[in-house]
Amino acid sequence: VPGKQTNPAVNRGRGELALIRQLRDRVASGIVSRTATGVASRPRSALRLGIGDDCALLRLRPGEDLAVTTDLSIAGRHFRLDWHPPQAVGHRSLARGLSDLAAMGARPIAAFLSLGLPRELTVPASRRNSLTWMSLFLDGLLALASAQNTPLAGGDLAESPLAVADIVLAGAVPRGRALLRSGARPGDLLYVTGALGGSAAALERLEKLAGKIPKKLAFAVAPHLYPQPRIAQGLWLQRRGAATAAIDLSDGISTDLAHLCEESGVAAEVDAALLPIHPGATLDQALNGGEDYELLFTARPAMRLPRSIAGVAITRIGRILKPGSGQPGVILLTAQGSRALEPHGWQHFS
């Protein structure tokens, strides 16, 4: 429990072992689904052995593939220590990995966290405030882990000049049935979950506020600070065989749709009038903003899809076309006519 550590000697000299013990205690008390009483109604966890041994042990059900993804979050690149509350940094680190599992239609089974932190983030900020940045980071990460039934099964901790969080997610999906980027065919319809541009609009707000978030504006910055990975929606699509291809919107629809088209060897058109733009966001933010972590997927035209899945809206936004020689891969239809939708989302090293 963060904040219960009142002995200043312990706080000042907490070494790596003590920090790991603290982490392990929190995980054991909170979210590992290994229950002594057996009262949990949840199906038996694929995690057979968590933190404490040299490796975690995972056991898939017969006929399952293991889905693995890794995501790196670096201070100054993916988050700012002066803008992002530590809880949000923890939440976002895990949300990015979970969103990749959602895009494959995989059920999360375990998370692994490697943290590199400057020493000052592992000790209390002041005498009056005994909470450390690291414990608040874990608050955010473990709250989402718990909500998504994803046990933290291991990791590593090191002192580092820069705050770095690397998360590895393991998931399970029926063999050969994962949702891929490569399955879209001409004639398929194009859909998104939720609303687009909310994260970019919230980030703009956060910039203006320089990270000082008044309570009454917490809701407005939530899409950026606490994006919700669409695990339930990905599982729904996978179990019903409803989607032909899927990708999660991490970099912006203009970039992520280009990825899907490239992997499927197709083109696509998006109707701007159909886009579910987040309240307060612009068309540009909806197309290029990134970090919405919604799912973009395709389905056969005959496939009947509900208006919402597990409380999240499903919106048709366009369709898949045959690849045209020399033509742009993605076309945006607007009231002014059609134009190429160039990938203007986030790209590292560009």
Ligand SMILES: [Mg+2]
């Ligand atoms: Mg992804």
